Amino acid sequence: MKSVPILCSFVLAGVALPAAAQDLYQGGNWSAMASDRRAAAIGDAITVVVLQSAEASNTTQSSSRRSTDFGGGLRAGGVDESGQLNFGGGFTGRGEMRRSEKLVAQLSATIEEVLPNGDYRIVGRQQLHVNGENTTIGVRGRIRPSDIASDNSVLSSRIADAQIDYDGKGFVSRGAKPGLITRLFNLLGLL
DSSP: TTHHHHHHHHHHHHSSSSSOOSSHHHHHHHHHHHTTOOOOOOEEEEEEEEEEEEEEEEEEEEEEEHHHHEEEEETTTTEEEEEEEEEEEEEEEEHHHHEEEEHHHHHHHEEEOOOSSOOEEEEEEEEEEEEEEEEEEEEEEEEEEGGGGGTTTGGGGOOOOEEEEEEEEHHHHHHOOOOOOHHHHHTTTOO
C-alpha cells in the first residue's frame, strides 16, 4: 500500500511540470498536398518552353520619269527650218524582302535572383553537339511566379525582357552562309 502514494506523487509531479509542444504547421515549408513543388528560390531549376515564330515582309517600289524638250525654228529668206530635240529618262525600281523564322526548343534555366516585387530573374543555356554541328540555345529574362505552370515550366512568351539566343556552328551553318566570291560581289555592289 505504500507504493500507491509514491506512484501518485510521481504522477502529480509529472503533471505539474510545464508541457512543451511544437506546431505541426511550419509556414516556410508548407506546400499544397495536390501540387508539385514549383521553383521559388535562387538556384531552383525551371523548364523554359521556347515557342517563337516571327514573320516579316517589306516591299518598296519607286519610279521616276524625266524629260526635257527643246524646240526651235529658223527662218531665213525662203528657207524655213525647224527642229526639235528631246531628252528623257526613266527609272523603275522594286525591292522585296520576306523572312520567316520558327524556333521550338525546351531547356532548363535557374532562378538567378528574386526581385523585390517577387518576380524571378532566370538564366539558362543549353549546348548540343550533333554530327559536327554545335548548337547553343540561351535564355534570360524575368518571369512572374503566377506564370509557372504546375509542371514547373514557363512559356517563352511569358518571359519579360526576354533574350533568346540561338547560334549554330558547323557544316550546316557554314553551308548556309554566302561564299567568298558572292560576298566580294556584294561588297562591290554587283549583286
